[in-house]
Amino acid sequence: MPAKKKPKATASRIGKRRKNGAAARKAARARNAPASARQPQGVADGAKQTIRRLKAQLAEALKRIEALQASADTDFLLDILNRRGFERELHRAIAYIKRYHASGALIVLDVDRLKPINDAYGHAAGDQVLKAIVAALSSQVRSSDVIGRLGGDEFALLLWNLSETDAKAKAASLEQAIDRLAFVFRGSTVTAGASAGVAILGPHAEAGKALEEADSAMYLRKAQRRHEA
Numbered sequence: 001m002p003a004k005k006k007p008k009a010t011a012s013r014i015g016k017r018r019k020n021g022a023a024a025r026k027a028a029r030a031r032n033a034p035a036s037a038r039q040p041q042g043v044a045d046g047a048k049q050t051i052r053r054l055k056a057q058l059a060e061a062l063k064r065i066e067a068l069q070a071s072a073d074t075d076f077l078l079d080i081l082n083r084r085g086f087e088r089e090l091h092r093a094i095a096y097i098k099r100y101h102a103s104g105a106l107i108v109l110d111v112d113r114l115k116p117i118n119d120a121y122g123h124a125a126g127d128q129v130l131k132a133i134v135a136a137l138s139s140q141v142r143s144s145d146v147i148g149r150l151g152g153d154e155f156a157l158l159l160w161n162l163s164e165t166d167a168k169a170k171a172a173s174l175e176q177a178i179d180r181l182a183f184v185f186r187g188s189t190v191t192a193g194a195s196a197g198v199a200i201l202g203p204h205a206e207a208g209k210a211l212e213e214a215d216s217a218m219y220l221r222k223a224q225r226r227h228e229a
Contacts, residue, residue, distance in 0.1 A: 072084065072085075073085025073088065075148075075149045077127060077130065077131075078134045078149055080148055080149055081147070081149070082148065082149055083148065083149070083150045083151055085148060086146065086148025086156055087207060089146050089148070089158060090156075090207045090210070091207050093146075093201065097202065097203065097205065098205075102160070102161065103160075103161055103162070103163075103201065103202060104158060104160050104161065104162065104201040105158075105159045105162040105164075105167035105198055105200055105201060106156065106157070106158060106198070106199045106211070106214045107167065107170065107174065107197070107198055107214060108150070108154065108197050108199075108211065108215050109137075109154070109156070109157065109171075109174060109175075109194050109196040109218065110153060110154050110155075110194060110195050110196075110218055110219075110222060111130070111155075111178070111192050111193070111194050112193035112222070112225070113191070114126055114130070114152075114192060115153070117129055117183075117185075117190060117192065121185040121186065125185050128183065129181075129183060129190075132181050132183070133155070133192065133194070134147065134155075136174075136181060137177070137178075139177070141157060141159060142160075144160055145159045145160060146158040156211070156214070157174070164198070171196035171198050174194070174196055175193075175194050175196050178192060178193060179191065193225070195218055195222035195225050196218060196221060197213075197214045197215060197216065197217025197218030197219070197220065198217055199211075199213035199214035
């Protein structure tokens with residue numbers, strides 16, 4: 001039998017095939033397009049607003065964290081570093097000294113008669129003495145140096161680029177500055193005084209040992225001052 005001839009494609013069938021092909025290509029392009037391009041404009045604007053809001057909240061949270069960290073390292077009464085903050089700076093300083101072959105000195109200073117002042121005139125009087133001592137210490141050191149309160153009536157100073165001779169001379173001048181302070185409570189003139197010990201920070205320094213060394217030197221100095229008195 002002779003083979004059947006395929007019916008010729010009509011114009012309507014050709015048009016339908018073209019239309020279906022165009023629709024398929026359009027759908028493929030939509031599937032491959034970025035998500036932002038497929039979203040309605042309102043949805044995209046909403047997403048941008050959400051991103052901006054979250055970024056602002058993150059920035060505020062980071063500022064809050066920074067403020068909390070600063071307050072955790074600060075003595076609220078005297079507005080200087082507390083023990084935690086000072087020890088952190090001491091570790092940093094020793095790491096810098098070891099890396100760059102720098103030098104420094106640690107001075108531990110103890111107020112001599114703060115407890116009798118507190119007992120006789122109250123803690124408000126003791127706070128006044130502590131604030132005056134911090135002001136005296138600040139006037140004797142450079143802006144690059146660090147002052148901290150280790151606790152109670154004990155302070156520490158981190159001083160850069162001092163020889164042992166210069167560090168001991170600085171400790172003596174700090175004692176003299178505090179010895180000169182005088183206070184009047186209930187009509188009585190009161191003085192405090194302080195004893196200071198020194199540890200030199202070199203390439204082999206360790207924070208804990210340096211604090212122990214300066215603290216021991218301070219107690220020896222305190223005993224010497226009592227004997228002199």
